[in-house]
Amino acid sequence: MVNCVVRNWEGQEVGQASLELKVAKEENASHIVHRALVRQMTNARQGTVSTKTRSEVSGGGRKPWRQKGTGRARAGSIRSPLWRGGGVIFGPKPRDFEVKMNRKEKRLALRTALISRVEDWVVVEEFAEKLPRPKTKELMGAIGRWGVPDAAKILLILSEPAEMVYLSARNIAKLKLIRADQLNVYDLLWADKIVTTSSALAKIQEVYGG
Structure with a gap:
């Protein structure tokens, strides 16, 4: 089980969140994640x-x-x-160029890649209501308050699509926006910091925890 600090829009600690996922054994982890990454990149050709x-x-x-x-x-x-x-x-x-991989292996590789980045997670409260209109500057300010460096590549995970968050984030060059039920190994390994809302974390547990 992984425990994370939850921050609010101002960057203050307001609680705890946990995530429990089954991951690959340590001796096999890098191999299965590598296979999943190669498969994803090859299938994109x-x-x-x-x-x-x-x-x-x-x-x-x-x-x-x-x-x-x-x-x-x-x-x-x-x-x-x-x-x-x-x-x-x-x-x-x-x-x-399609490379096949069993569904259970793909899920295991995804969970393993996600848990391997636990040191780079930033868990925040829902903030869609903080952006009543598209404001990239306000979103960037919040990201800075959450402790994410300016030059970092960011993967922002939401539980559900939020139009104002999308419109505010689309001009940020090094930020990718993704839904919690559409995670992939490449994006998890690409990002320097993974920012996820507490509801997205619950969605990840629901979708990938079984």
Whole structure:
């Protein structure tokens, strides 16, 4: 079980929150998290790049010049990979990069990655009502009061979408906004600080604690 201090909008400590998740054994933790990270990054590849082989290049239906007597090297087609504008040898073709991983393994890797960042968590009270209109400056001020350095990459986790929070956060270059039920290994490892609301923490327990 992990216990965290909960801070209010002004940055003051107002309570405690806990999270209990099943994680991988210490000797296997880095391996399973690495596998999940590689899977996520690999599956994000589109695999749509394509080059033309000599059979797909247009033209080249006849021999450019006769076999002998010209003094030039023999040539059979302008589609040869040796020619400018010819086909490509062993070039990339559309392919599926999908890497499969069992659902239980994916969940275990996600929980392990989340708990491994416990030292970088910042748990705060719900603050959507503090932003009646979009105000990036006010959100940045609150983040500073929560003890997050200005240059840090921040993952902000909410239990439910909040329009004013989204509009206030979208201009912050190093901040990602994500819902508690849509966590992923890459974002958890990318962030320097993970800011989550107390209700988001409860949602994480509900979704991933089973």
